[in-house]
Amino acid sequence: MVSNLEKIGNSTYRRSNSIRSETIQESTTTPLVSITTPDFFKELISENYVRLADNPEVRMAVERIADMVSSMTIQLMQNSEKGDNRVINDLSRVVDINPNRYMTRKNFIAWVTRVLLLEGGGNAVVKPVFNGFKLSELKPIPPSNVSFNISDDDYSINIGAEEYDPQTLLHFVINPKPNQPFIGSSYKIALKDLVNNLKQSYVTKKAFMSSEYMPSVVVGVDSDSANLESEEGRTEIENRYLTRKKAGAPWIIPEGMINVQTLKPLTLQDLAINEAVEIDKKTVASLLGVPPFLLGVGNYSKDEYNNFVNTKILSFAQSIQQTLNQLIIDPTMYFNFNPRSLYNYSLNDLVSAGVQMVSVNSLRRNELRNWVGMPPDAEMDDLLVLENYLQQNDLTKQNKLIQDSVKGGEE
Numbered sequence: 001m002v003s004n005l006e007k008i009g010n011s012t013y014r015r016s017n018s019i020r021s022e023t024i025q026e027s028t029t030t031p032l033v034s035i036t037t038p039d040f041f042k043e044l045i046s047e048n049y050v051r052l053a054d055n056p057e058v059r060m061a062v063e064r065i066a067d068m069v070s071s072m073t074i075q076l077m078q079n080s081e082k083g084d085n086r087v088i089n090d091l092s093r094v095v096d097i098n099p100n101r102y103m104t105r106k107n108f109i110a111w112v113t114r115v116l117l118l119e120g121g122g123n124a125v126v127k128p129v130f131n132g133f134k135l136s137e138l139k140p141i142p143p144s145n146v147s148f149n150i151s152d153d154d155y156s157i158n159i160g161a162e163e164y165d166p167q168t169l170l171h172f173v174i175n176p177k178p179n180q181p182f183i184g185s186s187y188k189i190a191l192k193d194l195v196n197n198l199k200q201s202y203v204t205k206k207a208f209m210s211s212e213y214m215p216s217v218v219v220g221v222d223s224d225s226a227n228l229e230s231e232e233g234r235t236e237i238e239n240r241y242l243t244r245k246k247a248g249a250p251w252i253i254p255e256g257m258i259n260v261q262t263l264k265p266l267t268l269q270d271l272a273i274n275e276a277v278e279i280d281k282k283t284v285a286s287l288l289g290v291p292p293f294l295l296g297v298g299n300y301s302k303d304e305y306n307n308f309v310n311t312k313i314l315s316f317a318q319s320i321q322q323t324l325n326q327l328i329i330d331p332t333m334y335f336n337f338n339p340r341s342l343y344n345y346s347l348n349d350l351v352s353a354g355v356q357m358v359s360v361n362s363l364r365r366n367e368l369r370n371w372v373g374m375p376p377d378a379e380m381d382d383l384l385v386l387e388n389y390l391q392q393n394d395l396t397k398q399n400k401l402i403q404d405s406v407k408g409g410e411e
Helices: 010-027 040-044 056-071 090-096 105-119 188-209 225-229 231-242 273-288 302-327 347-359 365-371 392-397
Strands: 073-078 085-087 123-131 134-140 146-150 155-159 162-164 170-173 217-221 258-262 333-338
Touching (some): 056 105, 056 273, 056 302, 073 090, 090 134, 090 302, 105 123, 105 134, 105 170, 105 302, 123 146, 123 155, 170 302, 188 273, 225 231, 302 333, 347 365
Antiparallel strands (some): 073 085, 073 333, 123 134, 146 155, 217 258
8 A cells, every 4th residue: 555655645645544544443343363374475476476685696796785885884074174083972873883772783784775775676764763952763664664755846755654754864765766866766677587587597407407308328128118118117127137236336238138328418508508697697796786706607806896895885885874964963074984894905915005104104003903903002102203204394404414513514
């Protein structure tokens, strides 16, 4: 009922709610109870239908995106004259550590990501809960309980029977619709044919591998055809000549009685199943913006992985953090996802970059120890500067340029 409200409108929606409430009141006197088995509704669905969330390739891509986006720390930043500084307060704690009483930051952001990509059709709605002017929690709203009322230049969000102003909620959106820019869209239509193709490939592969018409050995028997017409006759010959008590023992066959031939059955490569699956997997990966090797196609590439972080992951994170900025009143503050932990660094890369920054007085040694996962050391907090690193104004104050008048110098 709720999903159809987008087409019907507000008036019909309110009228349907009143009818539903009257029905509930009437039914309280004679409650109806229906008991079904867990697989009752599953049996009613055609085997040819596959949800995007149930397709292995789509699930792998979405789970990887959700895992990486939710792994980034959400930092509350504030502008200053000398650069942006991180701010730690009650607001940053709710968003980055404890969004609500039942979820961690990682689970919350992973939920938002999955709903945007799959169940929510490009939309995810979260209800902020305030205690006075203080944000107390972020309550995720199930996508099945959300609908939209859309006009030419405005829209509202329905959560169950309640209608809300979008400015009072957090409405996360990806892929805005051309004619309804306030509402997002998913990859459902674009992925539909690919998912069907992949499912058919798996069905074909399963049927092919379990087919009874794939013998590896064909035996020609010089015998009365009547003995071979029945299963019992064929089994008798097999037990008599082709079966040994000890595995691997040679067959002892009378000369001229049996002619044994080996056959090479068709393979999946002959049917081009593997090539078709690989092409479909690459298309799914390209559409969702993930490297193909994350779906089991091709070889791992460090550069391709880091580019995936720089493009798809950070782009997706920006759509989330810009929506979270609606929680901030101070115009000098903003939320920012920190992607540094996602890049594929080796220990040598971290140490090499850290040592270079320490040598030019841009990094403390304890900060470098934090990069490589080591605890701070009290003796490593001082800044080290090489003797010949001076400010430009102090270049003339070097000892080697100062002449001692007592010892003499150039006249």
